[in-house]
Amino acid sequence: xxxxxxxxxxxxxxxxxxxxxxxxxxxxxxxxxxxxxxxxxxxxxxxxxxxxxxxxxxxxxxxxxxxxxxxxxxxxxxxxxxxxxxxxxxxxxxxxxxxxxxxxxxxxxxxxxxxxxxxxxxxxxxxxxxxxxxxxxxxxxxxxxxxxxxxxxxxxxxxxxxxxxxxxxxxxxxxxxxxxxxxxxxxxxxxxxxxxxxxxxxxxxxxxxxxxxxxxxxxxxxxxxxxxxxxxxxxxxxxx
Amino acid sequence: xxxxxxxxxxxxxxxxxxxxxxxxxxxxxxxxxxxxxxxxxxxxxxxxxxxxxxxxxxxxxxxxxxxxxxxxxxxxxxxxxxxxxxxxxxxxxxxxxxxxxxxxxxxxxxxxxxxxxxxxxxxxxxxxxxxxxxxxxxxxxxxxxxxxxxxxxxxxxxxxxxxxxxxxxxxxxxxxxxxxxxxxxxxxxxxxxxxxxxxxxxxxxxxxxxxxxxxxxxxxxxxxxxxxxxxxxxxxxxxx
Numbered sequence: 001x002x003x004x005x006x007x008x009x010x011x012x013x014x015x016x017x018x019x020x021x022x023x024x025x026x027x028x029x030x031x032x033x034x035x036x037x038x039x040x041x042x043x044x045x046x047x048x049x050x051x052x053x054x055x056x057x058x059x060x061x062x063x064x065x066x067x068x069x070x071x072x073x074x075x076x077x078x079x080x081x082x083x084x085x086x087x088x089x090x091x092x093x094x095x096x097x098x099x100x101x102x103x104x105x106x107x108x109x110x111x112x113x114x115x116x117x118x119x120x121x122x123x124x125x126x127x128x129x130x131x132x133x134x135x136x137x138x139x140x141x142x143x144x145x146x147x148x149x150x151x152x153x154x155x156x157x158x159x160x161x162x163x164x165x166x167x168x169x170x171x172x173x174x175x176x177x178x179x180x181x182x183x184x185x186x187x188x189x190x191x192x193x194x195x196x197x198x199x200x201x202x203x204x205x206x207x208x209x210x211x212x213x214x215x216x217x218x219x220x221x222x223x224x225x226x227x228x229x230x231x232x233x234x235x236x237x238x239x240x
Numbered sequence: 241x242x243x244x245x246x247x248x249x250x251x252x253x254x255x256x257x258x259x260x261x262x263x264x265x266x267x268x269x270x271x272x273x274x275x276x277x278x279x280x281x282x283x284x285x286x287x288x289x290x291x292x293x294x295x296x297x298x299x300x301x302x303x304x305x306x307x308x309x310x311x312x313x314x315x316x317x318x319x320x321x322x323x324x325x326x327x328x329x330x331x332x333x334x335x336x337x338x339x340x341x342x343x344x345x346x347x348x349x350x351x352x353x354x355x356x357x358x359x360x361x362x363x364x365x366x367x368x369x370x371x372x373x374x375x376x377x378x379x380x381x382x383x384x385x386x387x388x389x390x391x392x393x394x395x396x397x398x399x400x401x402x403x404x405x406x407x408x409x410x411x412x413x414x415x416x417x418x419x420x421x422x423x424x425x426x427x428x429x430x431x432x433x434x435x436x437x438x439x440x441x442x443x444x445x446x447x448x449x450x451x452x453x454x455x456x457x458x459x460x461x462x463x464x465x466x467x468x469x470x471x472x473x474x475x476x477x478x479x480x
Contacts, residue, residue, distance in 0.1 A: 189444070189453070200440065203455070204429070212467070213429070215443070215453040226477065227452070230470055237466065 001126035003027075013061050015054070020123055024077065025070035027127065028057035034134030035066040036239040037127060039120060039150075039157075041141035043166060044075025056140070056228075063232050065239065066133050070123050072143075073115040084108060091167075095193075105167040109145050113172075117149045124156060138235050142166045144202075151179045159183075159238035161231045164199035165191055165220055176205040183211040184234035186227060191220045241366040243267075253301050255294075260363055264317065265310035267367065268297035274374030275306040276479040277367060279360060279390075279397075281381035283406065284315030296380070296468075303472050305479065306373050310363050312383075313355040324348060331407075335433075345407040349385050353412075357389045364396060378475050382406045384442075391419045399423075399478035401471045404439035405431055405460055416445040423451040424474035426467060431460045 005017045012031035017024065024046060029035060038060045042049045046069070057067040074081040087108035094101045127133050139147050140161040147162045152175050161184040183206055187199050203213045212234070216227050245257045252271035257264065264286060269275060278300045282289045286309070293309055300307040314321040327348035334341045367373050379387050380401040387402045392415050400419075404427040423446055427439050443453045452474070456467050 189451075209457060210464075211429075211457055213453070213455040215455075217449060217451055224450070226473065229473075233466065233469075 001123075001130075013058075015057070020070070020119075020126055022078065023070050023119055023123070025068060025123060026053070026057075028054075028061055028067045029132050030061040030064055030066060032064055033066075033132040035064060035132065036136050036138070036235075037066045037068060037133050038138045038140050038235060038239070039124070040067050040069040041139060041143055041147055041163075042069060042072075043142055044072035046071045046076045059228060059232055060140075060235075063236050065138075065235065066127075068123065068127055070119060073112065073119065081111070084111065101167070102170060106169045106171065109143070109167055109169050110171065112143065113145050113149050116143075116146050117153065120146070120150060121154055124154070128156070136239050138239050140231070140235070144168055145172050148172055148175050148179060151181055151183075157181065159235060161186070161234055163223075164202065165194050167195075168198060168202060173202065173205050176202055177207055179206045180208050182234075182238050183208045184231055185211065185213045186223060186231060187213060187215040188220055188222060189215045189217055193220055241363075253298075255297070260310070260359075260366055262318065263310050263359055263363070265308060265363060266293070266297075268294075268301055268307045269372050270301040270304055270306060272304055273306075273372040275304060275372065276376050276378070277306045277308065277373050278378045278380050278475060278479070279364070280307050280309040281379060281383055281387055281403075282309060282312075283382055284312035286311045286316045299468060299472055300380075300475075303476050305378075305475065306367075308363065308367055310359060313352065313359065321351070324351065341407070342410060346409045346411065349383070349407055349409050350411065352383070353385050353389050356383075356386050357393065360386070360390060361394055364394070368396070376479050378479050380471070380475070384408055385412050388412055388415050388419060391421055391423075397421065399475060401426070401474055403463075404442065405434050407435075408438060408442060413442065413445050416442055417447055419446045420448050422474075422478050423448045424471055425451065425453045426463060426471065427453060427455040428460055428462060429455045429457055433460055 001018050001020050003016045003018050007015045014029045016027045060067040071078050074084045090104045136158045137156050138159045139150050139157050142163040143166050144162050145168050147160050151160050159182045164185055164187040185203050216224050241258050241260050243256045243258050247255045254269045256267045297307040311318050314324045330344045376398045377396050378399045379390050379397050382403040383406050384402050385408050387400050391400050399422045401424040404425055425443050456464050
């Protein structure tokens with residue numbers, strides 16, 4: 001892990017860009033350390049996503065957590081995957097034509113999960129070796145399929161706040177049944193790009209003894225402020 | 241409204257039993273007054289429900305709200321309704337036999353709503369004439385059909401925290417479509433006595449621009465502490 005830039009904020013928190021091999025990422029650390037860590041999931045494209053990610057990181061730091069994110073395989077400045085680009089184009093075409101998307105979602109999301117999850121785990125190795133990061137670790141956000149796989153295979157992740165706003169391969173339902181860590185699932189009820197029934201079925205599938213579904217109005221990007229606060233309190237309950 | 245007993249707590253809050261005509265009720269007021277008011281809905285039986293109602297009232301007062309509740313028609317010490325008793329027995333029999341309950345729910349809940357809602361409104365008239373109650377007013381809890389009707393017909397109620405844990409006549413869906421006040425709906429995901437799909441359909445039907453569904457694990461009476469806190473914050477956002 002190489003830090004490539006560093007910005008200290010007036011409140012003493014630190015934002016650092018890093019690379020881990022070819023993977024770019026960002027780490028935010030609060031003044032008080034060592035801090036528990038929240039991994040910020042997102043749909044890919046660090047540069048485009050930066051304002052929202054930085055906002056979520058500030059929210060984490062206000063609760064005393066460090067936050068980190070990495071670029072997804074095939075997104076941002078990382079090499080494109082021809083198969084993934086093809087699947088993405090097919091998905092947009094199928095959605096526009098009102099055609100079934102299950103097979104395309106499999107082609108798009110399953111390879112992404114296969115590649116991204118080991119990268120998140122290597123990132124976690126590197127982050128937890130830093131003196132300013134103590135754990136425990138939470139995963140927050142989308143891509144929900146990545147969050148599910150991480151919750152199953154990565155014992156260092158003890159709680160997950162998942163955003164039910166992305167496509168989930170049907171095969172991931174079997175993995176969802178193996179998730180037992182506490183979950184806080186956000187669902188935008190009228191999310192134009194999301195299958196509500198699938199999100200509800202997925203929530204039902206999780207085997208966690210503590211799981212909360214919070215559904216709000218406002219479309220894909222319209223998660224209300226109070227919902228972010230509730231998600232923050234979920235992590236405070238489980239990481240502190 | 242006649243107060244029949246009074247208990248002052250060490251923290252200065254006051255609990256008073258009252259009668260309004262033949263209807264018994266309880267009013268809790270915090271030290272700081274005048275206070276906004278939360279009406280505490282429940283399934284009937286003030287004496288049995290007292291410990292839970294008193295807990296909810298303490299929670300309200302901790303947020304600076306007064307709280308009040310009244311006995312439902314046909315419950316507790318109030319005169320029984322033969323039709324309601326018959327419907328209740330039929331409902332238990334039908335549930336035990338796995339038979340459809342729609343017609344029975346209509347017979348049980350619609351007359352209850354017709355009788356209870358004007359009583360809640362008279363209670364509101366009396367409570368809002370007290371110097372220690374200022375409004376605005378929220379409705380919290382079940383019976384959800386009563387909460388829906390109140391939200392439609394009673395403009396003094398500006399926000400409702402509804403508990404999706406009771407039977408709802410299909411006819412109430414048309415009323416649900418006319419509800420526009422902010423809503424916070426609690427659903428116990430594995431509530432043995434509740435139709436989850438009906439609760440989700442009902443949430444979908446509400447016309448409120450701000451509506452939140454929060455589903456948790458734990459059975460009918462197992463609403464987690466953090467869910468009660470979230471509901472409390474909902475009322476703080478809308479009544480203060």
